[in-house]
Amino acid sequence: FVRQIFATTITLATTALFTTGDAAAISISSTVKADPNTVPTTGTSLQDGDFRLTGSAGRLGDGLDDIAFWDFDFNGDPNVDIFKNLIDSGSSLLSANLSLTMTPMNSLSTDTTGITRLIGPAVWLQTVSDIPAVGETGILEIDLFSPLIGPNNLRFTAEKILSAFNSGTPNSIPWFFQDDARISSATLELVVDSSSLEETSIPEPSSIFGLGVLGVALLIKRKQSV
Incomplete structure (x- = not known):
C-alpha cells in the first residue's frame, strides 16, 4: 500500500x-466575413458584410481595385481579458498569424494588407508564397513575424501590433487590403506567452x-x- x-x-x-x-501560451482570434449576396455596384463605398469597400475605379464588389477596410474585434474571444492581463504584466507576444480566404482577380504584384491608421506595418503580397491562382478561391496563411514578408520599415513587430490593439476601439485592430482580390473572410490570431500564469x-x-x-x-x- x-x-x-x-x-x-x-x-x-x-x-x-x-x-x-x-x-505555455494563450491565443485570441477574430474572424470577419463578407456577404456572399453582395452585388457589385458603382459608387464610392459599399458595405460587404464586415468589410467596407472603397476604390477609385467607380465599381465596387468585384475584386478589382477594391480597397477593403475592417476591424479585427477580439472582444468576443473568451480569453481576451487573460490576454490583456498577460500583456500588461510584461508577457511576450509570441506570434501573429493572418488567414485570408480570397479570390485573386489579378497577379497581386502591387497588393498589400496590414494595419490601417498607422505608417505601416504592411505585407506586400508579392513576397508571400502559396497565393491562390488568379480566378480561384483559396486560403492564404501569413506569419506576420516572418522576416521574409517585406522591407524592414514595413515589417510587423509585437510593439506595432499591441500599439494598434490598445488604440481606437478597445481590443480591436483596424485592418485593410488593397486591391485586386475578393476577400471572403479574414482571421487574425495572436498568441501570448502564458508561462507566468502557469x-x-x-x-x-x-x-x-x-x-x-x-x-x-x-x-x-x-x-x-x-
Missing part, C-alpha cells in the same frame, strides 16, 4: 512538470511530492496506532 502511494505521488509530480512545460497557478512538482510524503507518513502513523 505504501509503495502504491509513492508511485501515485511520483506520477502526480511528473504530470505537473509536463503540464507546466506544455501549457507558474503561479500550478504547484511545483516538489510541493506535490512533499504532500505525498506527508500523506504516507500520516497513513503509517495511523496504521501503527490501530
Whole structure:
C-alpha cells in the first residue's frame, strides 16, 4: 500500500512538470466575413458584410481595385481579458498569424494588407508564397513575424501590433487590403506567452511530492496506532 502511494505521488509530480512545460501560451482570434449576396455596384463605398469597400475605379464588389477596410474585434474571444492581463504584466507576444480566404482577380504584384491608421506595418503580397491562382478561391496563411514578408520599415513587430490593439476601439485592430482580390473572410490570431500564469497557478512538482510524503507518513502513523 505504501509503495502504491509513492508511485501515485511520483506520477502526480511528473504530470505537473509536463503540464507546466506544455501549457505555455494563450491565443485570441477574430474572424470577419463578407456577404456572399453582395452585388457589385458603382459608387464610392459599399458595405460587404464586415468589410467596407472603397476604390477609385467607380465599381465596387468585384475584386478589382477594391480597397477593403475592417476591424479585427477580439472582444468576443473568451480569453481576451487573460490576454490583456498577460500583456500588461510584461508577457511576450509570441506570434501573429493572418488567414485570408480570397479570390485573386489579378497577379497581386502591387497588393498589400496590414494595419490601417498607422505608417505601416504592411505585407506586400508579392513576397508571400502559396497565393491562390488568379480566378480561384483559396486560403492564404501569413506569419506576420516572418522576416521574409517585406522591407524592414514595413515589417510587423509585437510593439506595432499591441500599439494598434490598445488604440481606437478597445481590443480591436483596424485592418485593410488593397486591391485586386475578393476577400471572403479574414482571421487574425495572436498568441501570448502564458508561462507566468502557469507558474503561479500550478504547484511545483516538489510541493506535490512533499504532500505525498506527508500523506504516507500520516497513513503509517495511523496504521501503527490501530
